[in-house]
Amino acid sequence: LAKTTQPISMDSYEGQEVNITCSHNNIATNDYITWYQQFPSQGPRFIIQGYKTKVTNEVASLFIPADRKSSTLSLPRVSLSDTAVYYCLVGDGNYGQNFVFGPGTRLSVLP
Amino acid sequence: KAGVTQTPRYLIKTRGQQVTLSCSPISGHRSVSWYQQTPGQGLQFLFEYFSETQRNKGNFPGRFSGRQFSNSRSEMNVSTLELGDSALYLCASSYTGTGLGAEAFFGQGTRLTVV
Numbered sequence: 001l002a003k004t005t006q007p008i009s010m011d012s013y014e015g016q017e018v019n020i021t022c023s024h025n026n027i028a029t030n031d032y033i034t035w036y037q038q039f040p041s042q043g044p045r046f047i048i049q050g051y052k053t054k055v056t057n058e059v060a061s062l063f064i065p066a067d068r069k070s071s072t073l074s075l076p077r078v079s080l081s082d083t084a085v086y087y088c089l090v091g092d093g094n095y096g097q098n099f100v101f102g103p104g105t106r107l108s109v110l111p
Numbered sequence: 112k113a114g115v116t117q118t119p120r121y122l123i124k125t126r127g128q129q130v131t132l133s134c135s136p137i138s139g140h141r142s143v144s145w146y147q148q149t150p151g152q153g154l155q156f157l158f159e160y161f162s163e164t165q166r167n168k169g170n171f172p173g174r175f176s177g178r179q180f181s182n183s184r185s186e187m188n189v190s191t192l193e194l195g196d197s198a199l200y201l202c203a204s205s206y207t208g209t210g211l212g213a214e215a216f217f218g219q220g221t222r223l224t225v226v
Contacts, residue, residue: 041199041219041222042217042219042220043115043201043202043217043218043219043220044201044215044217045217046214046215046216049214087154101153101154102153103153
């Protein structure tokens with residue numbers, strides 16, 4: 001299993017861009033990188049997924065360098081409602097034992 | 112389309128009792144996974160079902176079991192409840208459960224309290 005390492009917590013202010021980096025040094029060839037967001041007492045919500053280079057959707061961008069040993073989730077212009085825990089997951093997309101949630105990054109957006 | 116529905120949302124049980132939790136996946140999704148979330152252990156994988164067959168199982172004791180029906184609805188059962196089973200139980204559904212784009216959609220969970 002590719003283990004991931006993320007900062008435990010981050011603070012930001014409204015309107016700023018937030019970048020959360022995840023390390024996954026032993027990522028396998030078939031592994032994808034997926035980010036989820038979770039609010040208290042709710043299930044995680046899919047944000048973005050990628051394999052290499054850059055992926056962008058309506059809520060975030062995901063940057064993956066050529067060696068794929070890390071990835072960065074970028075949230076543009078955060079608001080108070082972006083306060084949540086963000087999980088980086090690395091796996092082959094099989095929602096079984098390969099789909100391992102780490103402790104995540106607790107993002108606090110301040111006014 | 113309707114999301115993943117978990118029932119009940121809240122449950123209080125006594126030690127030694129058993130409990131059954133239900134999960135209705137998104138229509139057309141055939142993979143259902145179950146997770147336990149506690150403040151101390153985070154999100155931990157319990158098991159995954161696909162087309163009524165258990166494909167994967169996490170490291171939980173045999174008191175935790177599950178099943179999936181032909182309409183993809185899934186149930187999770189915990190027997191002989193212990194205080195440590197108090198947690199948020201989450202169900203996730205996806206179309207295939209594998210491969211790129213196999214996005215998992217989570218329900219809001221069932222908050223189980225064992226007293």
